Amino acid sequence: MPKGKTTPSDSNHPGRDSLQWNDEMDQMLLNALGEEANKGNRHDGAWTTQAYNNMVEALRSTIGPNITKNHIKNRMKTLKNHFAEAYDLFHSLSGFSWNSITRKFDAEDDVWEELIKGKPHAARWRKMQIKHYDILTELFATDRAKGNVAKTAKERRKQWEKENIDLNNYFEDTEMYVPNVGMFDENQFSPPNFEDASPQNGQTNPSGLNTSRGTKRKRNVVELVEDQYERMNESIMTIAEALKEGNSVSKELHQVAERQVEVAERQVAVIEKQVEIAEKQVTVIQQTRPRHYSESDVWDLLEELRVTDPFRMKVYNHLCDNEHKKRKLFGVPPHMRGEALIQMMTDAGIFC
DNA sequence: CAGTGCTGCCACGGGCTTGT
DNA sequence: ACAAGCCCGTGGCAGCACTG
Structure with missing residues (x-):
């Protein structure tokens, strides 16, 4: 032929x-x-x-x-x-x-x-x-x-002779040729496209005339598929690394969150103690503060103790006139105030 | 009938040779 | 040195036969 x-x-x-x-x-x-x-x-x-x-x-x-x-x-x-x-x-x-x-x-x-x-x-x-x-x-x-691929056969033969390259391993020594087609975006992996493996990228001559029937230096399908798988492998490795990194970051975030929870719990405990202390301080202040009991307080107490006339007004007047006795009575626990009042009024000669 | 494999044809790039 | 011719290896396409 x-x-x-x-x-x-x-x-x-x-x-x-x-x-x-x-x-x-x-x-x-x-x-x-x-x-x-x-x-x-x-x-x-x-x-x-x-x-x-x-x-x-x-x-x-x-x-x-x-x-x-x-x-x-x-x-x-x-x-x-x-x-x-x-x-x-x-x-x-x-x-x-x-x-x-x-x-x-x-x-x-x-x-x-x-x-x-x-x-x-x-x-x-x-x-x-x-x-x-x-x-x-x-x-x-x-x-x-395009590296060794672009060299002429003569140049490559000379290079092999010069470098004594083992042809069986030549594939590994050859710089991978990345075809200049959009399908190989660095960041976007696309599955192997066997149609694009043809030299014209699957295109036909729109004019219908006989087009270039191909070239000598085209990579065969095996090379393209291997290249695709190489890229797929790289992409998978990248994703795996990202997941690994993501897991690591997630773990760290989880640990940070746990530490934040611990800190928050300690802060809550501190605040609760502060509240407790404050309440005690309020109690102390209330207890130490000289309290003023008004006349209406005395009247309310007498009604509470069901002191009736004609003694109510006498007891009211006596307590209002004696500030000391009034405070003395309010200092008695509520459930003993009735008894204390009888004792106090008996001593004063109001009750007989 | 669609898919597959084989074969022939055609066209390309590139090495080598030859003539000017 | 340059232009052109010859030749080879490579690869796509079309047609055909075969197969499931």
């Missing part, structure tokens, strides 16, 4: 004597790429057939009618390779800054010397402009920012 072999009929091979790209043409191509990217005609770094068709149409109208998809693919390949080399070299290096005016990376001479000492091939970028670097960064930087 002739997989992937482009035939002259469908690729419109331009021939080796055609098309020399210049800055202006590159700019038009990159503009078209950016436009298609904005339209969403790019999935996981792969351009859809519709994107290529649109770009061919656009460039044929601006550059010339002989432009083919193959021209675009080849030029993209060249531009991407140049960009990748510069990007991988400089973007993570300290001491270098991109100068959009000179279109070069700026650095102190000693910084350049140090870099060139370690990487002699980097010397070319000291004088060579990196045209369209800003646009290329927007278009291709994400492709370069």
Whole structure:
């Protein structure tokens, strides 16, 4: 089966004597790429057939009618390779800054010397402009920012040879690629979505035309599911930690509440004692305070003791005239006041 | 009849080669 | 060095046969 072999009929091979790209043409191509990217005609770094068709149409109208998809693919390949080399070299290096005016990376001479000492091939970028670097960064930087996954097979092979990585354990050594789809919100776990495992995220070409039939660098379903389970596991662990923490906090709150109850009970006991003491003080004050008994008090007492006329008025007058005897009588317990009154009046000669 | 598995086709990205 | 061609591996889609 002739997989992937482009035939002259469908690729419109331009021939080796055609098309020399210049800055202006590159700019038009990159503009078209950016436009298609904005339209969403790019999935996981792969351009859809519709994107290529649109770009061919656009460039044929601006550059010339002989432009083919193959021209675009080849030029993209060249531009991407140049960009990748510069990007991988400089973007993570300290001491270098991109100068959009000179279109070069700026650095102190000693910084350049140090870099060139370690990487002699980097010397070319000291004088060579990196045209369209800003646009290329927007278009291709994400492709370069996905760890080992983003590297070419050649680069990875070299890395394995260099690092002597055991391929059986490579999965563990590989930085997990997080697909840039909304389903992977950091704070919201969603169950495995097998439909989204397809490279186009389940989308179909709305135009009904043949779309990009997928890309090489798609992760397979197993990887996505494992990634999902990894995230599910992390989410469960997070929830478990939260529950554990919640239980701990609850326990502490319970202990605090118990201590507050104990304190409150002690406060109540103290208040009750204070009330008791206050009552006693009131009693003492009442007992020690010189009480004044009025004439009406004397009259009420006589009525209470059922003292009748003709003795009532005599006893009333006698007690009202003798403050000492009056207080003496009221000092006797109520149930003995009758007897005390008879004794007191007999001594005074009022009763016979 | 719906679900599943197989097969062929097509298209992609990328490595390598060749011609200018 | 650059542009283009050739080739490969990968993966989605459609069609078909089979199965429960």
